[in-house]
Amino acid sequence: MGRSPCCDKTKVKRGPWSPEEDTILRNHIQNHGTGGNWIALPHKAGLKRCGKSCRLRWLNYLRPDIKLGGFTEEEDNIISSLYVNIGSRWSVIASHLQGRTDNDVKNHWNTKLKKKFSTSSRNSTIINTTSITPMQFSSSLSLPKQEFAQYQITNNSTLDYSTKPDQQQQSTISYSNDNISNSNSISINNSMVSLQMNQDLPDNANPARNDDYAPWCDNGLVMDGEGDLLNGKFDFDQVIGEVANFNYSSQLWL
DNA sequence: AAGACACGCAACCGCTCCGTT
DNA sequence: AAACGGAGCGGTTGCGTGTCT
Numbered sequence: 001m002g003r004s005p006c007c008d009k010t011k012v013k014r015g016p017w018s019p020e021e022d023t024i025l026r027n028h029i030q031n032h033g034t035g036g037n038w039i040a041l042p043h044k045a046g047l048k049r050c051g052k053s054c055r056l057r058w059l060n061y062l063r064p065d066i067k068l069g070g071f072t073e074e075e076d077n078i079i080s081s082l083y084v085n086i087g088s089r090w091s092v093i094a095s096h097l098q099g100r101t102d103n104d105v106k107n108h109w110n111t112k113l114k115k116k117f118s119t120s121s122r123n124s125t126i127i128n129t130t131s132i133t134p135m136q137f138s139s140s141l142s143l144p145k146q147e148f149a150q151y152q153i154t155n156n157s158t159l160d161y162s163t164k165p166d167q168q169q170q171s172t173i174s175y176s177n178d179n180i181s182n183s184n185s186i187s188i189n190n191s192m193v194s195l196q197m198n199q200d201l202p203d204n205a206n207p208a209r210n211d212d213y214a215p216w217c218d219n220g221l222v223m224d225g226e227g228d229l230l231n232g233k234f235d236f237d238q239v240i241g242e243v244a245n246f247n248y249s250s251q252l253w254l
Numbered sequence: 255a256a257g258a259c260a261c262g263c264a265a266c267c268g269c270t271c272c273g274t275t
Numbered sequence: 276a277a278a279c280g281g282a283g284c285g286g287t288t289g290c291g292t293g294t295c296t
Contacts (some may be wrong), residue, residue: 016266057265102283102285
């Protein structure tokens, strides 16, 4: 036996909301809040709508902090990067974009970004990296666990990855370029950065972290990693609060 | 000018999650 | 522990509008 429906669909209005209905819902929520019960809200507000419909209308359209208008290039990059990393978890992705709703993000992805993304992936080519110009990029982000991280690869090939000062533990570990063999690598493509460091870590390395983060970069790159600190490999997911300097010789996908 | 088609977006549907009893 | 029910989520649909032929 299936679940009983949340409301009698023969007795509620469906389809597009009228300006009058919007006004009633907006006024009711602004004056009384949601009351923590969307199912009961339409009756209290005097709306012939399903509670779910009211919730959706408020969250996706009437909420005062909704950001209207087209998505920026930066927002596109954030969405694409997060999609690569965590898939179609639209509510999580939307939480990274001020004023955007999951429905908004989902629609934007399905109508525009999906095509753009698949096209750019199809056009990817592998080039030899022995003579590449060092990449330069940086990013800031808010992670699902309310952490903040920054990445930077500078012209002298330094990765700077640190926590926001007032959050989480902080530790600094410096990896000398001299200690890193040519087998260490960073690979960059249009959606992902991978880094491996195949040497012993310093004694003060913190191998305890094993969090699952979903970092991204402003320029659309997604950080990813392989291996773990325990066996001497560098994992982006495990370097919160650390600084690493390294040489890289790698493949670069553009 | 009109019909066909493509696109964007609001809204709905049905499922899972999670708190409460 | 199980059942229940509301909230939240992602997939999908349908309609309005713009563009093309």
